[in-house]
Amino acid sequence: MNPAALAALLTFLTCTFARPPRSAGVHRLTPAARTRRAHLRSPNSRIWLLAPPTALATALLGPQALVTALAAVAVVALIAHQRARHQNQKSIATRRANIIEALDVLSADLTAGRPPIAALEGAASISPDFELPYAAAKLGADVPAALTRAAVKPGATSLRALAAAWRVTEESGAAFATLTERLADYLRADEAIHRQTESSLAGARSTARILAVLPAFGIALGYLLGADPLTFLTTTPPGWVCLAAGLALTATGLHWTTQIATPQI
Template sequence: MTSALVAAGCLVAALFLARPVPRGGRWPGWMLALVAGPALVAVVGVGVLVGAARFIAPAAVLAMLLVGGLLLRRRHRAGTDAAQTATRIQEVCEVLAAELASGRPVGRCLEDAVELWEPMSSVAMTHRLGAPVPDALRVLAGRPGAGDLTLVAAAWQVTQRSGGGLADSLAEVAGTLRERRATRRLVRSELSSARSTARLIAALPVLTLLLGSGTGGDPIGFLLTSPVGLACLAAGVLLTLLGLWWIETIAGSVEAAA
């Protein structure tokens, strides 16, 4: 039974590891979890085979804590990167509007925008080739945090069809993006208290264990040496990680709606 479990875990882990790395060189969180889960099962199975189950069970709980922490950190970092991207797009729009209003050619303005945000190089290349710039902007808007480029693309396309001033249109879009940024900043500041509260609640069990040890009890020994304690520890760690992930999911959806 154990050999079959180990073989199944290794096989599933190998199948997911054999998949090509997604564009950007980063594995999605769900894929990392699917890889880490079977790998963890395989490690536990090996520990049972070699007679080290009492050491493997706490190590498995620790591995679950580390993997969950890394996934949560990646998710938080992705949200931070998306917010920085939105800020760069606002700056790009403001620079384009100001330079176009001063009479500089569109191509040169796009080249200057590349210095603020490197992915704009694809838009500058599209303009040099004579292809539609709004289409390139919409493709670039698919990046995390770059959704505001759809407004820039719409303004660009409208001015091309109507013959209006591109600088004035982009100036209006820049004003809209400033308002959106202020709203997002307010939402992010309100959500930071909820995130801080969730992290504090997640840390309270550790403080409780320390207090219990200081009063003459041995809660840590109970959690690490007895089967019931290990089950409670695993369930507690899992529920804590799920709670933090749930908070991040709710906060991320609110930030996306803002």
């Protein structure tokens, strides 16, 4: 097997099996235990697992294996970062949709004459972000403060408006059901604009991903023309400079495109 291919294979296998499986019971942990578990699952806390296969490949196969392993780690880390960002954006969109649906349930229950505590219970069954305010209402605590604390999560900022509406209702006696209904309508219209913007930016994101993959096609084209680009990139100092510059520019381009293609609304 080619030394570069063997080093890349060792690195890929280590990255694959070093990643711990996601546990379904993480949400039941205390905050301190959850923090410790997140630290253990962090890629930075497990990066040392890459050392044994990298050192072995370097000792057996020479500097080419080390350069290839480092390049493979960079590529895997870049892919993992992009996937994590995509999953994060997806979870934020899901949270926004759940909050809007929960507000519809809250408004309908209040309009039907149910007390706010019972209405919050129905909303909590739709969106987990309403569980803390519901618990505060059951205990007679400050519900607007609980809504404000729940609004710190990405995608839940609309709960600050609900907290303000709750305070207005407590201080002025305004119809809370009407305020909640209007807030849900506003958020639904805002979400429609957000989805339209996301659709408009999908082309830019796809173009960025295609451009990021083009160097791989360039390497394949080099082999088709009878050259050996991987050997040049992994065995010669000029090749190392080209490889490092290419990876850095690819990562910078993806990050820059992601930043400008993320709607701020």
